[in-house]
Amino acid sequence: MSGRSADQRAGYARWLAARQCTDCWRADHQADAASTAEWLAAKRADEQAAAADWATQFDMPPLEGPEKILGWGERTRHQLVTRAYAALVTEGTWDEADWAQLEEQVRLLTRAGWWVDQREAEGTDLPELLEAADDRDRPTENPFR
Numbered sequence: 001m002s003g004r005s006a007d008q009r010a011g012y013a014r015w016l017a018a019r020q021c022t023d024c025w026r027a028d029h030q031a032d033a034a035s036t037a038e039w040l041a042a043k044r045a046d047e048q049a050a051a052a053d054w055a056t057q058f059d060m061p062p063l064e065g066p067e068k069i070l071g072w073g074e075r076t077r078h079q080l081v082t083r084a085y086a087a088l089v090t091e092g093t094w095d096e097a098d099w100a101q102l103e104e105q106v107r108l109l110t111r112a113g114w115w116v117d118q119r120e121a122e123g124t125d126l127p128e129l130l131e132a133a134d135d136r137d138r139p140t141e142n143p144f145r
Contacts, residue, residue, distance in 0.1 A: 044075075051078035058103070064139065065112035073112025076119045081106055083123030092124075105130045111137045 001009050020028065051074045054060070063073045084102070088094040109115070109130065114137040118129055 044071075047075045047078075051075045054078045054082070059107070061107055061110050063112040063115065064110050069112050069116055073115040077106070077115040080115065080118055080121060080123065080126060084126035085123070087123035088126075102127060102130070108138045109133055110139060 001012065004012050019025075048071055055062075055074065055078070060077070063070055063077065065073060081103075085099065088102075089096070089099050106126075114133060121129060
């Protein structure tokens, strides 16, 4: 309080009275950070399981790239392709034959980094994004793998 001028001390004292002490604030903040980390880990595990189930169901090939982004790439591929299906087929004008052709193009893109780079794309942009992908994103042109 000695660092405050006399006319600011009363208001500062009221403000301090409504706050936690530094040690209490740190303890609460650290506990909150731990619970947030636990929640995020559980959410990522659920997303990873859904992506793995989806990849198996729709015969998607495993992604390639650095180990630390493979899971992220798988989750992103699942989310983007699901958004695209909803936008183009469910809510749009595409039929299942159009979607089957797009799905084959999706299978050819196996670089995890490409999928991570597209993580914020709209579902309706997927056909254009697939066309723009280059050869390093498609290690094989064989649709039968």
